[in-house]
Amino acid sequence: MTPRLPQGVLGLHALPADHHEGPWDSIFVPGDLKDRLLRHCVLVLRHGRRLAQLAGPPHGLVLLAGPPGTGKSTLAQGLAQRAALAVSDLGATTFVEIDPHAFPSDMLGESQRAVSRLFHETLPELAARRPHLIVLVDEVEALAVKRSTASFETNPVDVHRATDAVLAGVDALRSSCPRTIVVTTTNFPAAVDDALLSRTDFVAHLDLPDDRTVRRIIEHSLAEITAVWPAASAARTDIAAIDEAAGLLRGFDGRQIRKAVLAALIARDEVAVDPGQLTGQDIVTAARTVATRNSPNNTAATGLPDHATV
Ligand SMILES: Nc1ncnc2c1ncn2[C@@H]1O[C@H](COP(=O)(O)OP(=O)(O)O)[C@@H](O)[C@H]1O
Ligand SMILES: [Mg+2]
Numbered sequence: 001m002t003p004r005l006p007q008g009v010l011g012l013h014a015l016p017a018d019h020h021e022g023p024w025d026s027i028f029v030p031g032d033l034k035d036r037l038l039r040h041c042v043l044v045l046r047h048g049r050r051l052a053q054l055a056g057p058p059h060g061l062v063l064l065a066g067p068p069g070t071g072k073s074t075l076a077q078g079l080a081q082r083a084a085l086a087v088s089d090l091g092a093t094t095f096v097e098i099d100p101h102a103f104p105s106d107m108l109g110e111s112q113r114a115v116s117r118l119f120h121e122t123l124p125e126l127a128a129r130r131p132h133l134i135v136l137v138d139e140v141e142a143l144a145v146k147r148s149t150a151s152f153e154t155n156p157v158d159v160h161r162a163t164d165a166v167l168a169g170v171d172a173l174r175s176s177c178p179r180t181i182v183v184t185t186t187n188f189p190a191a192v193d194d195a196l197l198s199r200t201d202f203v204a205h206l207d208l209p210d211d212r213t214v215r216r217i218i219e220h221s222l223a224e225i226t227a228v229w230p231a232a233s234a235a236r237t238d239i240a241a242i243d244e245a246a247g248l249l250r251g252f253d254g255r256q257i258r259k260a261v262l263a264a265l266i267a268r269d270e271v272a273v274d275p276g277q278l279t280g281q282d283i284v285t286a287a288r289t290v291a292t293r294n295s296p297n298n299t300a301a302t303g304l305p306d307h308a309t310v
Contacts (some may be wrong), residue, residue: 008115010099014095015081017081023078045181057178064183067187090131100139115166132181140196144192222236261286267282
């Protein structure tokens, strides 16, 4: 039986762990963004205690911002594993996934109390178990709503109090547990509270994939398919088809690109029965279907995400 998790905690892991390998290498971003992100986390996890003596110590707060489907959640998962691996000579890391939607503001004061409990009790207790702590708050805008724009119709006071509790909690966590990293993600940076943004040490903007990244995502997806069905390597080596598909998928997010490659597996009856039969032409067909059905990054055109119509 899995033990009951504390309120607001979606997942609890001891890292590094082999089964957490994979996400980091599956996300492609231009330049050295991933290296810098990892270095920042390793610095705070290793030297948080000494850095705390500085006049402007880091908060250990990282924000991954960008449109939906650009790899933020996956990168955050991968970052936790890789950072834990890089400090494993000093001991293990507790990785906590927070559910930002677990703090409903429909009872006055209740969400504030729950958020306070999370930062002042739950997380310090978890931090005490191992030398390092990494906390993931996916879709942080649900938790730390920008106070200047929060609706005054829906429990405004409670929204503000919950955001205040997050800020106070982040500050408290920094001083009580300096070897802690809090990774946050958002699809809407404009909705994240300014005081939280100002405490953020490292903001990584993940954009829609550029041309080279589109290709890399297609190639990686095909490599994964070929690992399971080696006969599909014919598709993987059809450079002209991959080029054409990449051109068609320009402007789509990473999730849609991966789904387009999956959709190639249902391009023909034979491929669905035996994915080893996959050809470059199937990938082009699937990419064309996706590209003509949805204009890039505009699922609102059909009102349906692509996968709902595959
Ligand atoms: N830049 C990228 N490189 C490789 N895969 C990507 C990229 N962006 C998104 N993906 C893929 O899209 C899917 C959704 O990613 P996810 O991390 O949930 O995005 P987000 O949290 O930004 O909405 C995952 O399968 C991921 O592998
Ligand atoms: Mg996400």
